[in-house]
Amino acid sequence: xxASAQMTxxxxxxxxxxxxxxxxxxxxxxxxxxxxxxxxxxxxTFDIFPGETLALVGESGCGKSTVARSxxxxxxxxxxxxxxxxxxLIGAPRPVLARFRREAQMVFQDPFSSLNPRxxxxxxxxxxxxxxxxxxxxxxxxxxAELLAKVELSPEHLERYPHAFSGGQRQRICIARALALNPxxxxxxxxxxxxDVTIQAQVLDLLDTLRRExxxxxxLITHDLGVVAQWADKVVVMYAGRKVEQALPGDLxxxxxxxxxxxxxxxxxxxxxxxxxxxxxxxxxxxxxxxAVGEAGCPFKPRCRQARASCGHxxxxxxxxxxxxxxxxxxxxxxxxxxxxxxxSL
Amino acid sequence: xxxxxxxxLKTHYKTRDGLLRSVDGVDLVVERGETVGLVGESGCGKSTLGKTxxxxxxxxxxxxxxxxxxxxxxxxxxxxxxxxSIQMIFQDPFASLNPRHTIGEILEAPLIVHKAGSKPERRxxxxxxxxxxxxxxxxxNRYPHEFSGGQRQRIGIARALLLHPDLIVCDExxxxxxxxxxxxxxxxxxxxxxxxxxSYLFISHxxxxxxxxxxxxxxxxxxxxxxxxxxxxxxxxxxxPYTRALMAAVPDPSRPRQAAPLGGDLPSPSxxxxxxxxxxxxxxxxxxxxxxxxEFRTIKPGHQVACHVxxxxx
Numbered sequence: 001x002x003a004s005a006q007m008t009x010x011x012x013x014x015x016x017x018x019x020x021x022x023x024x025x026x027x028x029x030x031x032x033x034x035x036x037x038x039x040x041x042x043x044x045t046f047d048i049f050p051g052e053t054l055a056l057v058g059e060s061g062c063g064k065s066t067v068a069r070s071x072x073x074x075x076x077x078x079x080x081x082x083x084x085x086x087x088x089l090i091g092a093p094r095p096v097l098a099r100f101r102r103e104a105q106m107v108f109q110d111p112f113s114s115l116n117p118r119x120x121x122x123x124x125x126x127x128x129x130x131x132x133x134x135x136x137x138x139x140x141x142x143x144x145a146e147l148l149a150k151v152e153l154s155p156e157h158l159e160r161y162p163h164a165f166s167g168g169q170r171q172r173i174c175i176a177r178a179l180a181l182n183p184x185x186x187x188x189x190x191x192x193x194x195x196d197v198t199i200q201a202q203v204l205d206l207l208d209t210l211r212r213e214x215x216x217x218x219x220l221i222t223h224d225l226g227v228v229a230q231w232a233d234k235v236v237v238m239y240a241g242r243k244v245e246q247a248l249p250g251d252l253x254x255x256x257x258x259x260x261x262x263x264x265x266x267x268x269x270x271x272x273x274x275x276x277x278x279x280x281x282x283x284x285x286x287x288x289x290x291x292a293v294g295e296a297g298c299p300f301k302p303r304c305r306q307a308r309a310s311c312g313h314x315x316x317x318x319x320x321x322x323x324x325x326x327x328x329x330x331x332x333x334x335x336x337x338x339x340x341x342x343x344x345s346l
Numbered sequence: 347x348x349x350x351x352x353x354x355l356k357t358h359y360k361t362r363d364g365l366l367r368s369v370d371g372v373d374l375v376v377e378r379g380e381t382v383g384l385v386g387e388s389g390c391g392k393s394t395l396g397k398t399x400x401x402x403x404x405x406x407x408x409x410x411x412x413x414x415x416x417x418x419x420x421x422x423x424x425x426x427x428x429x430x431s432i433q434m435i436f437q438d439p440f441a442s443l444n445p446r447h448t449i450g451e452i453l454e455a456p457l458i459v460h461k462a463g464s465k466p467e468r469r470x471x472x473x474x475x476x477x478x479x480x481x482x483x484x485x486x487n488r489y490p491h492e493f494s495g496g497q498r499q500r501i502g503i504a505r506a507l508l509l510h511p512d513l514i515v516c517d518e519x520x521x522x523x524x525x526x527x528x529x530x531x532x533x534x535x536x537x538x539x540x541x542x543x544x545s546y547l548f549i550s551h552x553x554x555x556x557x558x559x560x561x562x563x564x565x566x567x568x569x570x571x572x573x574x575x576x577x578x579x580x581x582x583x584x585x586x587p588y589t590r591a592l593m594a595a596v597p598d599p600s601r602p603r604q605a606a607p608l609g610g611d612l613p614s615p616s617x618x619x620x621x622x623x624x625x626x627x628x629x630x631x632x633x634x635x636x637x638x639x640x641e642f643r644t645i646k647p648g649h650q651v652a653c654h655v656x657x658x659x660x
Contacts, residue, residue: 059524059525059526059527060524166611166612167388168611169611196387196388196551196612197387197551197553197592197595197596197597198387198591198592198595198606198607198608199387199611200595200597201595201597201606201607201608202606202608202609204597205606223524223525224597225525225599226554226596226597226598226599227597228599229597229598229599230597230598230599231597249599253599263526264525264526267525267526267528267529268525268529268554269528269529269532269552269554269555269557269558269559282529282532282533282558283529284526284529284530284533285526285529285530288494288496288497288527289494289524289526289527303526
């Protein structure tokens with residue numbers, strides 16, 4: 001898969017995110033005055049190429065879902081740029097957004113709440129086609145059956161209601177619905193987190209086959225490092241709203257650079273079992289996950305075992321080791337500083 | 347004498363869709379000082395089994411012995427004594443703490459119920475357990491909502507430890523927690539085990555956590571234990587095709603990806619397949635498997651499996 005990612009590098013990115021900032025106001029009191037601000041996403045930059053799977057990983061509150069929702073225009077970014085196929089989405093006029101919404105689809109974590117319980121599966125699958133006026137009822141019917149077959153469910157399921165399906169089946173239906181409009185981008189936000197490992201593997205394999213067949217780009221948002229290792233072409237690790245490391249999965253697991261990434265790997269029982277260099281007891285990351293309320297310095301400083309006084313002065317810039325490898329920590333090794341990460345081909 | 351044992355334990359529920367056979371003939375033993383993992387997919391009956399062992403749910407059939415005493419049909423009054431010795435930690439630490447009580451009140455409650463000491467003694471016990479599980483001393487006067495998920499799980503662990511139990515049934519204690527916090531809680535459980543000489547029955551869907559944490563592992567499928575082995579053996583020489591499929595499904599960065607090892611979904615426990623209950627999803631199933639339920643047999647000391655073809659698997 002990495003080879004295909006490199007081939008596509010020569011091409012134009014499908015999505016390019018530049019210096020994305022998304023903040024939320026915290027409201028308090030009877031009149032809802034603004035009492036603070038959560039810096040959900042701060043200065044995040046990356047590219048996604050056609051046919052590529054990008055994984056966004058991190059723990060709760062790291063901003064990975066907000067990045068996804070910002071790309072999908074569900075959350076409004078405060079600043080930065082999101083280009084889809086070369087067209088700027090932030091502040092774009094309605095017709096541009098309408099076309100984008102046809103070409104980019106999202107699959108959510110909870111397959112129970114993301115299907116209307118009063119619609120049959122056929123109605124759910126036809127709904128997006130109807131909204132985007134994709135032809136006569138017969139055409140849409142045929143398409144619905146075809147979609148269901150793609151996710152390995154039989155056409156007899158079309159007449160049933162969501163309650164008749166298991167979690168894994170529902171998630172396959174959600175994927176079928178996301179495919180209804182032949183999207184070029186699928187954003188899967190913890191789409192397999194609530195499923196059993198056996199079902200997880202089925203759903204991810206399906207998504208991966210479809211990605212290859214249809215040359216879609218996939219953004220995989222997950223907290224599961226194992227999923228990242230096996231299904232991603234490129235990984236972005238986030239902490240407290242910022243990108244702290246970017247790497248190819250092989251590099252990330254064999255040689256994690258950022259202290260947070262290292263911490264995550266050595267806190268993972270699965271990886272402990274599989275990588276001898278991580279042997280020994282589980283190493284916990286001390287403290288708790290901070291909410292991203294903008295403070296000076298490195299966001300990981302309070303939990304970092306190798307923090308120095310200078311870490312509190314400014315947010316460490318992303319340093320590029322290779323074009324594929326970026327890390328936001330000056331103390332990993334003698335890396336070369338690239339002044340403006342925004343100009344890199346990521 | 348084992349700490350707790352169950353033989354041919356069944357817990358069935360009557361529902362609109364028919365009889366739900368959640369736990370359907372389980373034999374198990376937990377020895378003193380042992381950490382036993384119980385793994386399986388959602389709906390396989392592992393949580394019901396845990397609750398049945400605690401008598402939170404009444405078994406339909408079978409026998410549970412705790413330290414040699416039959417507790418299968420003890421009345422609530424006599425159960426109280428046993429309950430002191432068997433505690434439970436739940437998955438959702440928020441749902442299992444009363445939001446209107448302070449941590450001090452929550453932790454004092456079991457001591458009051460079991461009449462453990464005078465008021466100042468109880469206070470001292472609570473303060474010392476709070477320190478042991480790594481919570482700040484001022485936690486006593488605070489409410490559950492003021493704590494993060496990991497800290498709430500620490501409160502749950504503190505509550506389980508108060509009465510010095512012999513056995514703690516941990517039902518998915520870390521699956522709601524972030525990775526960095528998960529490691530903190532697992533390490534705390536290991537420490538507490540050493541300090542209090544505990545045994546754990548550790549229920550989890552996450553094989554890697556079980557592999558890291560347990561001495562022995564039970565694999566459950568549709569209400570039955572299908573394989574039991576010590577941790578090392580299970581991982582080096584799994585015999586049941588279901589165990590193998592579960593292991594292969596765990597994404598593993600150190601080996602290339604394989605095709606999804608198991609097709610289809612878990613059948614409903616109200617409609618358990620004939621013969622071997624796994625045969626509908628098993629690639630090795632023969633005619634025998636479709637007709638005859640395999641017995642849970644010992645294939646070598648300490649390693650049991652319920653499969654007709656287990657000996658032919660490489």
